[in-house]
Amino acid sequence: MQQISPAVAPDKSVNETAALEKQRRLIETLRAVDSLLIAFSGGADSAYLAWAAHSALGERSLSVTALSASFSRHDREQAEAFVRSTGVRHEFIETSEFENPLYVANNADRCYYCKDELFDRMDELARTRNFSAIAYGINADDTLDFRPGHRAAREHHVLAPLLDAKLEKAEIRFLSRAAGLATWDRPASACLSSRVPYGTPVTLQLMNQIDRAEAVLRNLGFRQFRVRAHGELARLELAQDEISRGLEPVIAGKISAGLKEAGFAFVTVDLEGYRQGSLNSLLKSK
DSSP states (O other), X not given: OOOOOGXXXXXXXXXXXXXXXXXXXXXXXXXXXXXXXXXXXXXXXXXXXXXXXXXXHGGGEEEEEEESTTSOHHHHHHHHHHHHHHOOOEEEEEOOGGGOHHHHTTOTTHHHHHHHHHHHHHHHXXXXXXXXXXXXXXXXXXXXXXXXXXXXXXXXXXXXXXXXXXXXXXXXXXXXXXXXXXXXXXXXXXXXXXXXXXXXXXXXXXXXXXXXXXXXXXXXXXXXXXXXXXXXXXXXXXXXXXXXXXXXHHHHHHHHHHHHHHTOXXXXXXXXXXXXXXXXXXHHTO
């Protein structure tokens, strides 16, 4: 396994010694598993877990990325780039959550049906390829948010190695950077369905519309953002340090034109800025 230098910490608040000790225990735990499938979305957490499993198990680990309409083209490109750069053993599989009316209805438990479909497919793969266990990248901080997908993980007996090691997000970013993983500072990512308010059905057409709209912002150089779809209105959440740029007349004009071309009739910028899981706040107000 690659030696890690604590001199590269991206977050001064991280206790480097504690983080390295957690990683040591994580690798030991992974080595005790005969073989492992990893749910790999391409984000910082699942990428770190994929790397750690590959370091511990080599060819006895396989990272799996689910392709569906809610997985953006950008996320697929990021996943492919990570695999190329690390040599992690990897495969794409297809999932069919959009064939489930309970998923399409987009109620508050939508993520449960998505993860249930994912783990069904991974269970099948594990049986046919003789993998002894499945794991996913929930970390210690994730337990503080509303994430119904975790219920599906428990029901499918999916391992949670990062959580068991008590690794927090900042520690994962530090350890990822130390390991030379390009994902160490990747902004938080989530499926495209998370851009749609609960109760509004998620459709293939809407996913494509949101995907195209977010590509406009990415091509303009924005890094942390969401395009929340409220019918014909696109509500943009930009990182606080990027809002002022988004409001510059020339840039605003390009954003508006691009999002209208993607299919939205109206475009607005949310002055509160980007908030992870901001649509969950509507659940708390009911």
